Amino acid sequence: MNIFNILKEVEKVDPEIFDRLDPRRAVFKHFGGFGKKLAAAAVPIAFGSMLNKAYGQTAMPSVRDVLEFALKLENLEYFFYRRAADTNIFANAAGKTAFTVIRDHEEDHVNFLRTAISGMGGAAPTTYTDANFDWTAKGTLGNATFTNYPTMLAVAQAFEDTGVRAYKGAAPALMSNDGVLQAALQIHSVEARHAAHLRRMRRDMANGVATNKPWITMKDRGGLPAAFQGIYDGEEVTTQAGVNIVGTFGGIAIDANAASEAFDEPLTVAQVNSIVAPFIK
Amino acid sequence: MAKNTNSVPEQEVLQGLNNPFNRRSFLRYTGAGMAVSALLLAGCDDDDDTTTPNTTGTVNLGSNDVGILNYAYALEQLEAAFYTAVVALPNFSTLFPSAVERQVLTDIRNHEVAHREFFKAAITANAANQIIPSLTPNLPASALASRASILSTAKTFEDLGVAAYNGAGKLLTNATFLGLAGKIVSVEARHAAEIRDMIENGTFASGDSGIIPGRMIVDANGLDVALTPAQVLAAAQPFIMEKLNGSNLPTT
Numbered sequence: 340m341n342i343f344n345i346l347k348e349v350e351k352v353d354p355e356i357f358d359r360l361d362p363r364r365a366v367f368k369h370f371g372g373f374g375k376k377l378a379a380a381a382v383p384i385a386f387g388s389m390l391n392k393a394y395g396q397t398a399m400p401s402v403r404d405v406l407e408f409a410l411k412l413e414n415l416e417y418f419f420y421r422r423a424a425d426t427n428i429f430a431n432a433a434g435k436t437a438f439t440v441i442r443d444h445e446e447d448h449v450n451f452l453r454t455a456i457s458g459m460g461g462a463a464p465t466t467y468t469d470a471n472f473d474w475t476a477k478g479t480l481g482n483a484t485f486t487n488y489p490t491m492l493a494v495a496q497a498f499e500d501t502g503v504r505a506y507k508g509a510a511p512a513l514m515s516n517d518g519v520l521q522a523a524l525q526i527h528s529v530e531a532r533h534a535a536h537l538r539r540m541r542r543d544m545a546n547g548v549a550t551n552k553p554w555i556t557m558k559d560r561g562g563l564p565a566a567f568q569g570i571y572d573g574e575e576v577t578t579q580a581g582v583n584i585v586g587t588f589g590g591i592a593i594d595a596n597a598a599s600e601a602f603d604e605p606l607t608v609a610q611v612n613s614i615v616a617p618f619i620k
Numbered sequence: 621m622a623k624n625t626n627s628v629p630e631q632e633v634l635q636g637l638n639n640p641f642n643r644r645s646f647l648r649y650t651g652a653g654m655a656v657s658a659l660l661l662a663g664c665d666d667d668d669d670t671t672t673p674n675t676t677g678t679v680n681l682g683s684n685d686v687g688i689l690n691y692a693y694a695l696e697q698l699e700a701a702f703y704t705a706v707v708a709l710p711n712f713s714t715l716f717p718s719a720v721e722r723q724v725l726t727d728i729r730n731h732e733v734a735h736r737e738f739f740k741a742a743i744t745a746n747a748a749n750q751i752i753p754s755l756t757p758n759l760p761a762s763a764l765a766s767r768a769s770i771l772s773t774a775k776t777f778e779d780l781g782v783a784a785y786n787g788a789g790k791l792l793t794n795a796t797f798l799g800l801a802g803k804i805v806s807v808e809a810r811h812a813a814e815i816r817d818m819i820e821n822g823t824f825a826s827g828d829s830g831i832i833p834g835r836m837i838v839d840a841n842g843l844d845v846a847l848t849p850a851q852v853l854a855a856a857q858p859f860i861m862e863k864l865n866g867s868n869l870p871t872t
Contacts, residue, residue: 433821433822436822437822437824440822440825440826441825443842444825444838444842445842446842447840447841447842447843448841448842450841451841451842451843503806506802507799507802507803507806510789510798510799510802511795511798511799514790514793514795514798517790517872518790520789520790521786521787521789521790521846522843524785524786524789524802524805524846525786525843525844525845525846526842526843526844527802527805527806527809528782528785528786528805528806528808528809528844529809529825529838529842529843529844530806531805531806531807531809531810531813532809532810532812532813532824532825532838532844533813533824533825534806534810535809535810535811535813535814535817535824536813536817536824536825539813539814539817539824542720552724552727553724553810553811553813553814554727554731554807554810554811579738579742579800579803580738580742580796580800581745582737582738582741582742582745584734584737584738586737588733588736588737589704589733591704591729591730591733593730593733593734593737597727597730597731597734598734600727600730600731600807601730601731601734601735601738601804601807602734602803602804602807603802603803603806603807603810604803605799605802605803
């Protein structure tokens with residue numbers, strides 16, 4: 340039996356087979372060594388476990404799964420801003436206006452995603468209400484979410500920075516559908532605009548986080564409680580695709596802080612779900 | 621366009637990329653093989669084989685994913701040059717008396733230099749014979765004349781950058797490259813929001829796009845702007861001395 344011929348046949352059906360096996364080709368390299376050592380009878384077993392790995396554990400989520408995941412996050416944001424924008428705890432009118440603008444965008448995203456999912460056929464998209472969400476974050480925030488202004492802004496920053504990382508992580512799973520991929524990118528950059536403004540609001544408010552910037556420095560939480568660290572873990576990388584970003588170029592020094600700020604990092608679906616879990620009933 | 625991933629060991633891909641005499645192999649390895657017959661039918665442009673500027677000062681961005689990377693590299697070069705010039709202005713502190721605003725502009729300069737150098741290194745590592753050269757910025761003095769003109773130019777560049785990445789994502793066939801573009805575009809969007817707020821607080825994601833007449837920066841579906849390379853290059857060309865040729869870039 341010729342494993343490579345079989346892989347070629349699979350590849351005709353699934354051009355991404357080699358990436359599924361292992362994006363870095365490491366498993367495949369090891370397999371080359373395997374073939375020589377293993378008895379012929381054992382080869383199909385090793386091959387079977389490879390395919391299982393490729394299609395079982397590491398398979399990309401479907402486009403529908405990604406859209407449903409995004410729909411849940413957008414609903415979380417929409418119902419949060421709907422309540423927040425209705426409060427009268429804003430330090431100034433500009434803050435309330437900003438929350439109203441963001442609330443409307445999140446509602447647009449919910450509607451857009453529902454339409455997109457409906458257009459794909461199959462079951463109707465999931466419907467969410469305010470009752471699906473726990474604004475105490477399982478008691479951690481008590482009733483402060485909508486009564487304490489700094490807390491309200493902190494939760495907003497947490498949701499926006501998470502949203503940016505969530506869309507970023509999901510984008511490669513949408514490559515099979517150009518239209519959906521582009522729309523997701525168009526939502527992703529809007530979430531980043533929101534995040535930047537929320538971070539700016541927290542920088543500029545009285546008794547705010549003076550060091551907070553519109554971008555994320557290393558894995559700094561920007562004054563958020565330690566419970567929110569998961570939102571920022573992994574942002575501290577200073578190397579991209581093997582390229583060290585730190586250095587001096589044309590007399591301009593790029594330090595580790597700038598190198599980390601210049602690139603936002605993705606989160607997996609599991610990581611995002613873990614971050615937002617306290618807010619979901 | 622159907623998505624293809626490389627189905628040969630990376631070393632072979634790199635050899636194909638690095639060997640100027642092996643273009644046919646390169647096309648096959650990058651999944652562009654299916655496009656070869658179409659290219660031949662359409663009449664392959666001789667310029668397709670080189671990205672070095674010719675005597676008329678034209679820079680061909682090239683084709684396929686490398687062409688898109690060159691496209692991003694060109695835009696990052698422009699942004700880095702602009703902010704480097706801004707921060708180096710002798711009257712920078714006078715134009716921007718706020719230390720916070722000076723820090724913001726210095727940060728953005730550093731980010732854009734980081735992006736530029738990243739693309740330079742990444743393209744060199746993957747396709748050294750196809751990388752475009754350093755471009756010559758053509759920044760009108762008026763763009764650097766006042767706080768208002770600097771922020772207005774910055775807004776255009778940032779919103780354009782976001783729209784460029786949003787439109788180019790689907791043109792990439794390599795998931796790693798898409799992921800990298802995604803890491804950069806949200807930082808550009810953060811820049812755009814901050815610059816817009818510096819012009820008028822609260823306009824981070826509202827108001828006219830300033831790029832497409834009548835188009836809000838975030839539309840009724842809550843979507844940011846996405847532009848094709850042809851649209852972006854037309855807008856960016858006045859700020860770059862060399863003529864950028866994006867005619868070989870993928871369009872779908």
